[in-house]
Amino acid sequence: MSTLTAPFRPQALATPPPEPKANYLNVSYGVKSWLLTTDHKRIALLYLVSVTLMFFVGGAAATLIRVNLLTPAGSLVTADTYNKLFSAHGIIMVFFFLVPVVPTVLGNFLLPMMIGARDLAFPRLNLLSWYAYMAGATLILWVIFSGGVDTGWTFYTPFSSKSSHASVIPAMLAIVIGGFSGIFTGLNFVVTVHRLRAPGLTWFRLPLFVWSLYATSIILLLATPVLAMTLILVAVERVWGIGIFDPALGGDPLLFQHLFWFYSHPAVYIMILPGMGIVSEIIPCFSRKNIFGYKFVAFASIGIAVLGFLVWAHHMFVAGQSRFAAMIFSFLSYLVAVPSAIKVFNWTATLYKGSITYHTPMLFALGFIGLFTLGGLTGLMLAALGLNVHVHDTYFIIAHFHFIMVGGMVMAYMAGLHYWWPKITGRLYPEGWGRLAALIVFIGFILTFSPQFVLGYLGMPRRYHAYAQEFQVLNVLSTAGASILAVGYLLPLIYLIWSLRYGKKAGDNPWDATGLEWQSPSPPPPDNFAEPPVVTCGPYEYALGPGVRSQESGVKIPETEVHNV
Amino acid sequence: MSEIANTSSQSAQVAPPPGSLWHHFENLEHQNEATTLGMWVFLATELLIFGALFAGYAAYRSWYPAAFEAASGRLNLLIGGINTVVLLTSSLTMVLAVRAAQLGSLRALVTLLILTSLLGTVFLALKAVEYYTDYLDNLVPGLAFNPEEWRQVHVNPAHVQLFLVFYYVMTGLHAVHLTFGIVIMAVLAVMAWRRAFTPEHHTAVEMWGLYWHFVDIVWIFLLPLLYLIATRKTLM
């Protein structure tokens, strides 16, 4: 067995070493070698292409929404088309972008490398998971372009089960199929983390990105099946005209909402946890400091996953559930903020007295911390029953979740994409353009979504294609911001693709980061490592300087017993 | 005292059947552990799929006890009971099949896998008969249902229909899972006959055995929750 120990940090080289003969990109050519690959790195790239495409389709829907909202009469599109636009935007962004993006793109690529494995536990299942995603994505695109669905991404009954004339069943089927993609990915990750860690890689030496992926996988596995079943029940009701959500039978529309949100609230944690994991990797690297409170951050990930399952009915405070249940869920919703706050404190403490540099990943990560915190604080406001009644179904809610999902999650994804781009492609992106894009995204975001908090508080309802005259100024500001935000997203699309051909060649470790993934060439060889690494210290030993390896005090590293738990 | 089919030192010495060891695992035992673990994780997700139905059922049962109890009493317990025994027997044949695989008893393995698959098919056949008797008994909302007969016993027919929808969806979902299992068992039987399994490497049999037992356990709960929630007057 190899004695390549980690982490070792190579001296900074004036010129990067010559690329090894075969990496995962050039080891084989041809469409079949990509469409039938079982290499987790290639599958990650397949996902990158598909998920990016979906992002821009969802973004196009958002563009039309924002343009329509420039005028109070909202006459760019009819009310019915508007319903289909926000439904398309929500469905695509939630189910086909935010939920899959980081686990399937960055997670698939990095998880095996971060734990010193040659692949995920079930490579063929991984490929199947991509095909399931593609099937779902193709179907939903067909639905949208052939007439659309108008129920909102939330599919509330009885409109979705009885009255809507749109393609509800195909839309739900697309989501169910896409959901299976997530279940397979989660299953793969859980078994991989338990069984394929390199020798010496104990649980508390895992990178925090791995912890966050593990927590995300738990949620994927336990929540998605409930969504699948619930949507199937709506389909049963539509097809046979008889069902369990039908008020005429004594059925309760709230039952749909309970079952739907049992998935969909944990789903928001599926979306954010990997982003938090990315930030936990980037902050230490660009502060040249060990993460503050590693175990707290690790356990906070698990805490978020567990507590996230206990709060779903805070989406239903005005729907008609019992007062008693509402109070329980309100209380639990306050609790779920605690582990997120712990993470924010720990990132901040990591930055404190760090040696900070402002490369693009760091800019995006810092933006994440600020915007996620603001969005999260408004979440606490929403957990209060009294306030929630006032702002439910207004733009306050929209601003709240866009702060977290766009200001938070999408920025974290951008951070991770830029951070690991050299590893994935072997090229450096142009740093100046990257920083400019980060700045534009930040400014555009603030301008787009801050007015929406005010709009919501003043009473503008969501999902309305027209609105009262007094709201116009804020809406125009928001649309202006959206156009800036769009530029901010298009820029990386251009310069990242440009860098594939013209970018400077990256060495193994351009950021001088710790972590097993950086001990391998960029791009990595098909089997990730020349020989399996052996781990002897924690994941963020930045303070020790190059070439120094720490030893756990007094603990002998067991060579073989890694496959234990 | 248990029979030891294999020890890990044995599997380290025997060469795996060609193509069965994946490149990213150290050895076959490691791979088999991971695969079995994967199936357990999958079964946990299946718990939640059925769980959604159980949650809805529990909600309405708490609201409409009278209607649910009245409807439950009309289900065909004779077939339901026989089917329970059929499925339990199939679980026995399944676990004996796993044992046969561990011991390398080829003929027993094939026979038991076929038996398991067959018993599952018997279940489905009886289930189809049961659905037919339900149809004849006016227990199919939207197709064959008589609201008057329920009003006459002071039970809300709408709530009875809720119960029945759950009955068909839950047993239907179970039947779909069972069908999948039946096909898998048949495929495994063919593979076993073609000597695909050895005492060191028969994970597929163990793995799908776990799945089969899970399907059995779902039925173990469906029986009392659908058929036995009130004092039964008749068997069918």
Add this chain to the structure above:
Amino acid sequence: MSGPTFQRKTYYYVFGALIALTVLTVGISFLDLGQWHIAAGLTIAVCKAGFVILFFMHLLHSRPLTWLILGTGLFWLAILLALTLSDYVTRHLGAY
């Protein structure tokens, strides 16, 4: 993984217990237990499921991680059932 299993005898005994419990659960359904039918039926079902899991699915011989996975699934199922029901059994007390 292929490891120690139970004797054939054990499987037959467990099977016998399963059949006996089935007969029991069907039998008592004809008695007048009032509100207790569901509790009785579920108790027996849990016993039967326990037998299948411990013996037929070899949980008794499995590593702790397997127990953890099963426990986690069951715990989550309990969350789903308990919190959903918390709304339904208290709805009559007053809703928003």
